[in-house]
Amino acid sequence: MLRQLLLLILCFILLPVSPISTAKATASEVKGALCIVRADDKLVLVHEVLTDKISLPGGTIIDGESPQVAAQRETWEETGIVVTVGEELGRTDTAVFYDCISDSDIIAFSMNNSLGGNELPIWFAPHYGVEVASAMLLSPSELPSSLYRYPEQWPQVTQFFDQATKQSVSYVTQLIESAPSFRQVELAWLIDLQSWVGALSETSYEVASQLSKLVIDLTEPTVLLFLFPFAMMRFGSRFVYRLFFAISATSLMVLVAQQGFSLPRPHVYIPMMELTHSFGFSFPSLPIAVWFCVLTFLFHRTQYFGLNGTTAVFVFITLTVVLGKFFLGSAFILDMLFGALLGSLVAWHVLRLETNQDVNVDQVLSSKGVWFVMTAATAVISVIWPLPVFGRWLAILITASALVMTFKESKAHLDTRQMIFVTLALLLVDQLYLYSANIVSFSGLWSLVLSTLHYPLLMLLFMLLARKLTCENQPSKTLLD
Numbered sequence: 403m404l405r406q407l408l409l410l411i412l413c414f415i416l417l418p419v420s421p422i423s424t425a426k427a428t429a430s431e432v433k434g435a436l437c438i439v440r441a442d443d444k445l446v447l448v449h450e451v452l453t454d455k456i457s458l459p460g461g462t463i464i465d466g467e468s469p470q471v472a473a474q475r476e477t478w479e480e481t482g483i484v485v486t487v488g489e490e491l492g493r494t495d496t497a498v499f500y501d502c503i504s505d506s507d508i509i510a511f512s513m514n515n516s517l518g519g520n521e522l523p524i525w526f527a528p529h530y531g532v533e534v535a536s537a538m539l540l541s542p543s544e545l546p547s548s549l550y551r552y553p554e555q556w557p558q559v560t561q562f563f564d565q566a567t568k569q570s571v572s573y574v575t576q577l578i579e580s581a582p583s584f585r586q587v588e589l590a591w592l593i594d595l596q597s598w599v600g601a602l603s604e605t606s607y608e609v610a611s612q613l614s615k616l617v618i619d620l621t622e623p624t625v626l627l628f629l630f631p632f633a634m635m636r637f638g639s640r641f642v643y644r645l646f647f648a649i650s651a652t653s654l655m656v657l658v659a660q661q662g663f664s665l666p667r668p669h670v671y672i673p674m675m676e677l678t679h680s681f682g683f684s685f686p687s688l689p690i691a692v693w694f695c696v697l698t699f700l701f702h703r704t705q706y707f708g709l710n711g712t713t714a715v716f717v718f719i720t721l722t723v724v725l726g727k728f729f730l731g732s733a734f735i736l737d738m739l740f741g742a743l744l745g746s747l748v749a750w751h752v753l754r755l756e757t758n759q760d761v762n763v764d765q766v767l768s769s770k771g772v773w774f775v776m777t778a779a780t781a782v783i784s785v786i787w788p789l790p791v792f793g794r795w796l797a798i799l800i801t802a803s804a805l806v807m808t809f810k811e812s813k814a815h816l817d818t819r820q821m822i823f824v825t826l827a828l829l830l831v832d833q834l835y836l837y838s839a840n841i842v843s844f845s846g847l848w849s850l851v852l853s854t855l856h857y858p859l860l861m862l863l864f865m866l867l868a869r870k871l872t873c874e875n876q877p878s879k880t881l882l883d
Contacts, residue, residue, distance in 0.1 A: 435473035436460030437502035438491055438559075439483065440566035444520070444539035445559075446508075448480050451535050451681065452790065452849040454840075455551040458559065459483075459537070460497070473500050480534045482527035483508065491562040494555060501566045510539050512573040513674040518544045521673040523577055525666040531682030532789050539571065551844055576672045585665070588734045592668055592675055595729060614726035615678050621689035621723060627828040627860070629696065634868060635821040637703055639814040640764045644752060645699050646802065647767050652695045652748045654780060654795060656688045656741065661787050669731035680732040687733045687741035693723065694742040698749035773803040794854050801858035805865050814868040824867050828860055835859065 436458040439446035447456050461476040463469055470487040477485050488501035510520040519540030524530050527537075542563050547556035578589050600607040619625075626649075634642050665685035669676030697716060701707035727733045755763045766772060777799040784792040816824060835856060842848040 432463065432469055432493065432496065432498050434460060434462055434497035435469040435476070436497055436499050437473045437477045437485060437487070438499055438562050438566045439477070439485065439502045439504065439508075439569070440563055441504070441508045441510075441539055441569040442571040443568070444541050444571075445563050446481060446483070446522070446537065447519070447540055447545070448537045449535045450551065450846070451531070451533055452846055452853060453551055453843040455843055456545060456549045457551040458499075461533075469498050470500065473498075473502065477502060478527070479529040480524075480527060481522060481537045482524045482530075483522075488567065491565050492558065494558065499559070499562045503567050504569060507572045508539075508569060509572050509574060511673045512575050515673065517549075520571075520573070523580075523670065525670045530666075535679075535681035578671050581671050582665075584736070585668075585671075585734065588728075588736065589668060589671060591735075592728065592731060593672070596675060599729070610729065611678075614730050617719075617722050617726040618678070618689075618730065618732070620719070621693055621727075623857075624829075624832065627832060628825055630864060631816060631821045631824045631828070631868075634814060635816040635818065639868070640768075641699075641703065643767050643806075644763065645696065647772075648695050648699065648749050648752045649692055650776065650795070650799065650802070651752075652691050652745050653688060654776075654783070655748065656686050656691045656744060657791060657795070658783060658787075659686055659744075660684070660688070661789075665734075665737070667732055668728075668734055672731070675731040678730045678732055680730075684733045685737045685740065686744055687727070687737040690724065690727075690733070690738040690741035691745035691748075693720070694745035695749045698746050699753070702749075702753050768806055770803060770807050773799065773806050777803055790850060790853065793850075794857065797854045797858050798861070801861050805861065814865075814872040816868060816871060820871045824864065824871070827867060828864060831863055832860060 437446070437460055438458065446459060448459050449455075450457050459477040459480045460473050461480075463472040467475075474485055474487050477483055484505045485502040486505055488503060491499045491501050493499060508522070510522050512520065515521055515538060517538070517540060519538035522537040522539065524534065524537045527534065542556075542560040545556075547553040550556045550559070578586055581589060596607070599610045630642055630646070633645060660683040663685050664683055667680055667682070667684045669680070697720070701713075701716075706712045724735070724738050727738065728735055752767075755761050755766065777796065780792060780796045780799050784796050835852070839849060839852040839856075842852065
C-alpha cells in the first residue's frame with residue numbers, strides 16, 4: 403500500500419514536467435512560425451519593408467491555425483515559394499522553427515547582391531512590396547548578426563540551418579522573357595544604356611550611378627519638408643492647402659492604380675541592373691506624378707512657364723530625374739510618362755476651380771466635408787487593400803481633417819528667417835524620429851505604428867510652428883483673412 407502511494411505521488415510530481423505536458427504548455431506560448439529553407443547550402447532570407455531588417459520567411463500564427471500551416475502560408479506570402487513543412491528544428495520563447503522543403507525547383511539569379519546573396523524572383527508573391535522588399539539565398543556565415551531582425555537569435559538560426567534538409571537551386575541570369583512584351587522593349591534599352599555608360603571609361607558607370615542617385619533624391623518625400631515651408635513663405639497658407647490636397651489626391655490615385663496593374667520595376671527581371679534600393683510596383687510612377695503635380699502648381703502660380711530660363715532649368719532637371727530613375731532600374735519610362743500625365747491632370751483639375759466664379763476654392767478645400775470624404779474613401783481602400791501605405795495615408799488624412807477643423811479660419815505666413823527655422827526644425831524632428839524607429843526595428847508592430855505616425859507628426863509640428871510664428875509677427879492682429 404505504501405509503495406503504491408509513493409508511486410502515485412511520484413506520478414503527480416513528474417506529470418507537470420513530462421514531455422507531453424511541456425510541449426503543450428510551450429505550444430500555447432508560441433506566437434510565430436518560421437521556415438528554414440536550405441538550398442545549395444544557402445538560407446532563404448527576406449528583407450522586410452517595415453523594419454528594414456533581414457529575417458526568415460514566417461510570421462504570426464492566426465487564431466485557429468497550426469504553427470505548421472502558419473509557416474507554410476507566410477513563406478508563400480513573402481517569397482512565393484510553396485513549401486512542405488517538415489519536422490521542428492527548434493524554438494525560442496515565442497517562435498518555432500521548421501525544416502521546410504520547396505515543392506518545386508527554387509529559382510535564383512546567379513549574380514550576387516551587395517550582401518553576397520542570390521536574389522529570388524518574388525514579384526508575384528502576395529506580400530511583395532507590402533511586408534517584403536526582396537528575398538535572397540545567402541550563406542548564414544556571410545550575414546552579420548546585426549542585420550538580422552533578432553541579432554541574439556542568429557546563432558540559433560545557424561544551428562537550425564545545419565540540421566535542415568538540403569535542396570537544389572536553378573540559377574538564371576535574367577528573366578526578361580517573364581516580363582510583358584511592352585516591358586521587354588524597355589529592358590533591352592536599359593541594358594544598352596547601362597552598357598554604353600560603362601564603356602565610356604573605368605569610372606563612368608560609378609559616377610553616373612552616384613549622380614543619378616543624387617538627382618532622384620529630389621523626388622523623395624523629404625523634399626516636401628523644404629517645399630511646404632517655402633510655399634507658405636512665398637504664397638501663403640491657402641496655397642499650401644490646395645497643393646497638399648492635390649498631392650494627396652494624386653498619391654492615392656497612383657497607389658490604387660499600382661495595386662490594380664501590379665507591374666513591378668525593371669530590376670526584378672534583371673537584378674544586376676538595380677543600382678539603388680527600390681521595391682514594389684512602379685506603374686504609374688508615384689514620385690514623378692507628385693513631381694509634375696507640384697510643378698504644375700508652381701508654374702501656374704508664378705506664371706513662369708514659357709520660353710525662358712526658369713522653364714528650361716526645370717525641364718532639364720525633370721529629364722535628368724527621369725533618365726536617372728530609368729538608368730538606376732527603379733522605374734520604366736512608360737511608368738513615368740503615365741505618372742507625369744496623372745499628376746498634371748489632377749493639378750489641372752484643382753486649378754480649374756479657380757476660374758469658376760461660382761466656386762470659392764479656399765472655402766471648398768478648407769471645408770471639413772471634402773477632407774472627410776477623402777478620408778472615408780481612403781478607409782474603404784484600406785479595407786480592400788489592407789496595406790501599410792494606405793494605413794499611413796489614412797493617418798495623414800485624419801490629421802489633415804483635424805488641422806482643417808482647427809485652423810480653418812487661420813491664415814499663416816512666414817518670412818525668410820522663419821521659413822529656414824521651420825525647415826530645420828522639421829528636418830531635426832524627422833531625423834530623430836527615424837532614429838527612434840530604428841531602435842524598435844525588432845518589433846514589426848512598433849515599426850508599423852511609428853511609420854504610420856511619421857508624417858502626421860511632422861504635419862502637426864509644421865502647422866503649430868507656422869501658426870505660432872505668424873501670431874508673433876502680428877500680436878495685435880487677428881489671423882483671419
